[in-house]
Amino acid sequence: MMQPQEQSATSAPLDFFAGIGRRAFNFIGELGAVTIFFLHGLFLIFSLPFQFKKIVQHIYFIGVKSVLIISLIGLFTGMVLGLQGYYSLVKFGSEGLLGAAVALSLIRELGPVLAALMIIGRAGSSIAAEIGIMRISEQIDALDTMDINPVRYLISPRIAASIIVFPLLTAFFDVIGIVGGYLTGVVMLQINSGIFMNSIYSSVEWADVSEGFIKSFVFAAIVSTICCYEGYFTHMRPGGFGARGVSLATTSAVVISCVLVLIADYVLTSFLM
Template structure:
């Protein structure tokens, strides 16, 4: 079991190195990378914005309920901002990314494998790692922090909507306390996390698709594995990074 896991991690690592050897596609084929940023990022915007709004609204409600017990409801802006920037933004976005863009990447590459499109490229002396996998991996990595940023902005709007507009927290206190308490390190923590989640989720998605069994059941299984592994990996990496940042 442990041996299998280690061997699998090794294979994924080698795969990552093989793909990153083609990282030059960012410069040689920028249109392909931009197209993948659009696929993974822009096409996930609606679900990210919708979920960001609801998460922010819940944060506003729960935060207000908790803080008003201590007479500190003015600190709602700080609580919402730190919660979103450091944790909820990157984590929830990564989970949504795995479900929306990750599954799409896996099934697309898996179907290309099942319908011999990847083999056809290899026969045409075109490396599918360069033509198919690298632009999708890099596109996913770039898209994730951008999606997290959008999620955070919409989440803060949702928290403000509930906290200020509905529950009556003072507008000035909400924004000024946030501005005073949130530091650049807090923002950086979220950026680092979103980048790491982007690498993990995109890598899992393209790896599972590339190595999917070339059958309908195989592609289905690979898609399921993408969601499960990406989600677990996101939470595991989140713990490790949080511990690392707090222990600094």
């Protein structure tokens, strides 16, 4: 009776560290695989003949179809920022800075991040699911046997479309968010509209705007790559085959992209400040 206990006692700490090591190893391997996948897809965007039509299709799917939700979320985010900002600033008698507060938080932070999160929810999940289904129904193998490079055919147009769409949707989000802030600040709470707009004009810098766009480019790369990657390698996923595998792939595509977007946001903010 003692023997197994003893054995587990001696090997438990080793197992523990072995587990950490294995995970770290897997994680780094995965990171490398994702990076290569992204670079491969990015490189093949520029291979001829240029897949213009497919990119347009994906812009339509990822971009145009997200405009409504992005506008809606942008509007309400701006409105709530206006409201919250007003009640905080009015305590210091600085409600004249409301425009700056709304615009800066939208342009630097909330625009790129919330737009990215909304696109993940709306388009990222379906990218992962679509590619995942193509994988399990052997459509990707079929492409391969037809000598059509699946990465070029499926992944590159999506990455290209995302890189075009993300900054545009972020701009939508920012501008509509500022309109939302204007609605609460000026229309509802009676701040002078000149003061509101002027505080925006005088406080927003090129650095703020460029930071927002740099973020949106990075998020585009992260989201499109992760969602495509998860779908593309659905079949490599342990413990999930068929429809279950696709559902797991979709879930982890959404979760991983969200987490990575927020981490990247922090890292970028600290570098770009």
